[in-house]
Amino acid sequence: MTISQKREYTRGKLAKEAGVNLETIRFYEKIGLMPDPPRTGAGYRCYSIDHLKRLKFIRRSRELGFTNNEVSGLLEMVDGSYACDEVRDIALVNAGIIAGKINDLAKMQAALEGMAAECSGGETPDCAIIDRLLEE
Amino acid sequence: MTISQKREYTRGKLAKEAGVNLETIRFYEKIGLMPDPPRTGAGYRCYSIDHLKRLKFIRRSRELGFTNNEVSGLLEMVDGSYACDEVRDIALVNAGIIAGKINDLAKMQAALEGMAAECSGGETPDCAIIDRLLEE
DNA sequence: CTACACCCTGTATTAAATACAGGGTAAAGA
């Protein structure tokens, strides 16, 4: 049996723990992705484990290419009083968005690797990549 | 035999032809990616086919994930005596970054679809997706 | 008790554009 522990974090600790920049937290609070946390008497921010979870969620989503707006949509699943089926719909819409992004990135990757393979790699002024990019 | 033709473009035509936003051209001129074009008596910009090629080059490079700074580097190689292996290196680095992003996105997609499949889809406030997203 | 690490607020800067305000010009149609 684990005893329920009340972990608290300052802004700096939260930043380190979640793997984001210190200032980024303030920014997320400003744009409403993160809630304004309670303060100590001296005005120091006082974060809980729930803040940490939320911040990690945001960071992961951002790393995966969601815009802050899209993350906001994902967080509505968490914050709002959505019925389960609505949540599932949002999840599937996001899965579709991700599928599109994967598709675009795969094209870019193929183009870059294809061009690099064509490239002689020497010091000649001929370069397949540049030639390709300059094609009309 | 083709007769050498001197095609000219206004800013709007150039934008349309190259597939970039009109204002973006001015921006590229401001940061030096595009040269300041000659003007008509009334001050209208007057672009040539070479401007068009260069602009398309920039657009494609941007689409492939190069930053404007990197494009600037690529253009130095176009403008001056470029080294093929340097160009290839940049392309391969970007291909690697893109591969990583694809990997992460695929994981996220699988997670979202998996969660959606688990979801009961009812109207209860319990939702496997939300639970999963909030895991530490 | 004094350093030093950390916290606070507010403002400025970054990249890569995009948008808008307030005009000038060119050319097609009446």
Next chain:
DNA sequence: TCTTTACCCTGTATTTAATACAGGGTGTAG
């Protein structure tokens, strides 16, 4: 010819997603 429309000009402001810095306050270890 006139006028309306479509396009061009410049300059400034806004956007997104942060990051950086200035000028202080606080809390704790030695």
